[in-house]
Amino acid sequence: MKKWFALCMVIMLAAVLAACGGKTNNSPAEKGTNQEPAAKDVEIVFQSWITPNLTVEYYDNLIKKFESANPGIKVKRIQPPANEGNPDSYLKTLLASGDFPDVVQNATIQMFVDADALLEIPIDDDIKKINNYEAEMIDGKLYNISAIRQPQSLIFYNKKLFAEAGITSTPKSWAELEAAAEKLKAKNITPLLTAGDWTAGFTFSVMTSPTIYKDNKSWYADRFDNKVKFTDANWKEAASYYSGLIEKGYFNKGALSIDYTAVEQEFLKGKGAMYPMGSWFSAAEAVAQKDFEVGVFATPTKDGTQYLLGGENAGGYAVAKNSKNPEAALKFAKFMMLDPEAHKGYLQADALFSNLKEPLKWEMSPLQTEIYELLLNNPPMVGHMNNKVGRVPVAGIQDQYNKVAQNIMLGDMDVEKGMQSLDEYWDKHNK
Structure with a gap:
C-alpha cells in the first residue's frame, strides 16, 4: 500500500512539472524562448560648443535625431563656460579630473594629442569623402572629423x-x-x-x-x-x-x-x-x-x-581615447559632421562652407554669397592664431x-x- 501511494505521488508531481514547462523558475532562457536579456543603453558624454548661432536648441535637436536613429545610444551634452575662444581650458580641467568627455568639439587637437587623450580616427570611406583631410593629420594619424571651410x-x-x-x-x-x-x-x-x-x-x-x-x-x-x-x-x-x-x-x-x-x-x-x-x-x-x-x-x-585667413577642416569632432564606448562615440561624431542633413544644417547655422568632395549647398543670404565669392576668388587659405600655418602652433x-x-x-x-x-x-x- 505504501509503495502504491509513493508511486502515485511521483506520477502527480511529474504531471505538475510538465504542466509548468518542466522548470521551476520563470527566466526567459528557461522558458525555452532563447531570448537574451535586454541590452542596456550606453551613454556618451558630448562637449558642445555654444555660440549665438550654435545654440543649445540646435544641439539638442540633433541629439534627439541621433538617438532616434540609434536607440541603444544616449547622449549627455555638456558645455564649457561662455566667453572663451575655445573649450581648451575647460577640457584640460576635465582631463585632469578623469572626466574627459567621449566626444569633444572645437578643441585645439594638437594639445590633446600631446596629452594622449584622443582616439585615432580610422581612414574609412566616410573620411575619404572629405577634401584635404590629410592636411589635418598629426604624425600620419587623424584625430578630428571636420569637413568645413571657414574664412575668418x-x-x-x-x-x-x-x-x-x-x-x-x-x-x-x-x-x-x-x-x-x-x-x-x-x-x-x-x-x-x-x-x-x-x-x-x-x-x-x-x-x-x-x-x-x-x-x-x-x-x-x-x-x-x-x-x-x-x-x-x-x-x-x-x-x-x-x-x-x-x-x-x-x-x-x-x-x-x-x-x-x-x-x-x-x-x-x-x-x-x-x-x-x-x-x-x-x-x-x-x-x-x-x-x-x-x-x-x-x-x-x-x-x-x-x-584670406581661416580654417579648413578645423573645429570639428574628436573622440576620447579612453572612452568606454568608442564605437558609439565615433558614430555620433561622424553623424554630427557627415550626416547630410546635419552637415547642411551646421553650414547654414554657422555660415560655413562645405569641404566635402561632393559639397552640400545651402540657401545663402546676399552677404553669405559675397563671402563665398571672396573665398572662390582668393588663393587657398592658411590659418592664424591657434590654427595651422604650416604647422599647428x-x-x-x-x-x-x-x-x-x-x-x-x-x-x-x-x-x-x-x-x-x-x-x-x-x-x-x-x-
Missing part, C-alpha cells in the same frame, strides 16, 4: 554709415583703411568695433596676420625652426599698425568691458561702421532686424594684396594673443614688449 579675416561694414562718410570703395591696404576710419570719425561714427575676452586677440590677429602669412604660408613651421620670430621687423610693423588704430581712437570706447555677444549686437544696432570677424557672423546678420545693409571685404594688407598661443591685444589696447604694453612676450611664450611652451 573678414571685415563687415555698414553700407549706410560708409555712404554718410562719403566712402565709395572698400579699403584694400592699411593706408586706405586708416583713411576710411578718419572719414568716419570726422562724422562722429565709431570706425571699428571689438570686445574683450577672445575677441580682442582675434581682432589683433586678423588685422595683422594676413600681411605676414600671405608671404610666408608656413610661418608657424618656420617659428618652430627658429627661422622667424614675432619680434621680426614685419611683425612689429603690423602690430604697430594695430596699435596706431587704437591710439587714433578708431576703436569703440570701453571695448574690453563688453564680450563677443554684446559687440555683435552693437554692430547690428548700427553703433559702429566696421566689424572684424569670421564668416559665422553672417548667420546672425541674416536674421537680424536692422535698417541698413551689411557688406564685407577681406582684411586689408600693407600693400593691398587680398589674402604651440598650445595656448591664442591666450597670449589675447593678452597682448588687450594690454596694447589698455596702453599697458608697447608693441616691442608685446611681440617679445609672444616669442617668450612660444619658446617656453615649445616641446
Whole structure:
C-alpha cells in the first residue's frame, strides 16, 4: 500500500512539472524562448560648443535625431563656460579630473594629442569623402572629423554709415583703411568695433596676420625652426599698425568691458561702421532686424594684396581615447559632421562652407554669397592664431594673443614688449 501511494505521488508531481514547462523558475532562457536579456543603453558624454548661432536648441535637436536613429545610444551634452575662444581650458580641467568627455568639439587637437587623450580616427570611406583631410593629420594619424571651410579675416561694414562718410570703395591696404576710419570719425561714427575676452586677440590677429602669412604660408613651421620670430621687423610693423588704430581712437570706447555677444549686437544696432570677424557672423546678420545693409571685404594688407585667413577642416569632432564606448562615440561624431542633413544644417547655422568632395549647398543670404565669392576668388587659405600655418602652433598661443591685444589696447604694453612676450611664450611652451 505504501509503495502504491509513493508511486502515485511521483506520477502527480511529474504531471505538475510538465504542466509548468518542466522548470521551476520563470527566466526567459528557461522558458525555452532563447531570448537574451535586454541590452542596456550606453551613454556618451558630448562637449558642445555654444555660440549665438550654435545654440543649445540646435544641439539638442540633433541629439534627439541621433538617438532616434540609434536607440541603444544616449547622449549627455555638456558645455564649457561662455566667453572663451575655445573649450581648451575647460577640457584640460576635465582631463585632469578623469572626466574627459567621449566626444569633444572645437578643441585645439594638437594639445590633446600631446596629452594622449584622443582616439585615432580610422581612414574609412566616410573620411575619404572629405577634401584635404590629410592636411589635418598629426604624425600620419587623424584625430578630428571636420569637413568645413571657414574664412575668418573678414571685415563687415555698414553700407549706410560708409555712404554718410562719403566712402565709395572698400579699403584694400592699411593706408586706405586708416583713411576710411578718419572719414568716419570726422562724422562722429565709431570706425571699428571689438570686445574683450577672445575677441580682442582675434581682432589683433586678423588685422595683422594676413600681411605676414600671405608671404610666408608656413610661418608657424618656420617659428618652430627658429627661422622667424614675432619680434621680426614685419611683425612689429603690423602690430604697430594695430596699435596706431587704437591710439587714433578708431576703436569703440570701453571695448574690453563688453564680450563677443554684446559687440555683435552693437554692430547690428548700427553703433559702429566696421566689424572684424569670421564668416559665422553672417548667420546672425541674416536674421537680424536692422535698417541698413551689411557688406564685407577681406582684411586689408600693407600693400593691398587680398589674402584670406581661416580654417579648413578645423573645429570639428574628436573622440576620447579612453572612452568606454568608442564605437558609439565615433558614430555620433561622424553623424554630427557627415550626416547630410546635419552637415547642411551646421553650414547654414554657422555660415560655413562645405569641404566635402561632393559639397552640400545651402540657401545663402546676399552677404553669405559675397563671402563665398571672396573665398572662390582668393588663393587657398592658411590659418592664424591657434590654427595651422604650416604647422599647428604651440598650445595656448591664442591666450597670449589675447593678452597682448588687450594690454596694447589698455596702453599697458608697447608693441616691442608685446611681440617679445609672444616669442617668450612660444619658446617656453615649445616641446
